[in-house]
Amino acid sequence: LVHGVAWPVGPHQFQDYLWAQYDEPCVRTLPQTALQSLGYHEKVGGVPVADRMAANAGVLQLVDFLTLQLSKGKPPTKKAPPPCLVFLVVLEFVVVDEAQPLYVRAMDWVVLVMVWASLRFDDTL
Numbered sequence: 736l737v738h739g740v741a742w743p744v745g746p747h748q749f750q751d752y753l754w755a756q757y758d759e760p761c762v763r764t765l766p767q768t769a770l771q772s773l774g775y776h777e778k779v780g781g782v783p784v785a786d787r788m789a790a791n792a793g794v795l796q797l798v799d800f801l802t803l804q805l806s807k808g809k810p811p812t813k814k815a816p817p818p819c820l821v822f823l824v825v826l827e828f829v830v831v832d833e834a835q836p837l838y839v840r841a842m843d844w845v846v847l848v849m850v851w852a853s854l855r856f857d858d859t860l
Contacts (some may be wrong), residue, residue, distance in 0.1 A: 746794050749788050753766055757801050757805070761805070763805035766797070766802050766805070767802055770789055774790070827847065
């Protein structure tokens with residue numbers, strides 16, 4: 736996007752992309768996620784290990800630096816409290832209660848699947 740090409744030709748173009756994203760408001764995980772995506776596509780695309788941009792020392796150092804910079808001044812990630820057991824039991828009773836409307840049972844079932852699978856809301860979309 737920065738250089739007007741669909742795929743970076745060299746590590747410098749990927750680094751330019753990371754700097755462009757850093758200049759915009761972005762989350763602290765973006766550099767590492769972009770690196771993982773690049774590495775995955777290079778691996779699947781059959782790029783030899785020695786030629787992979789995701790293994791380039793300069794790219795790795797930049798990712799570490801940008802991640803550190805984006806983490807400064809941010810509060811640590813907080814874990815969500817576990818759901819109340821009574822709430823889950825009530826949802827289970829609603830799901831098996833045939834007197835309840837079908838859409839209510841279906842939505843409660845989706846919530847239970849999310850809890851059982853440890854999914855976030857956007858994972859189920």
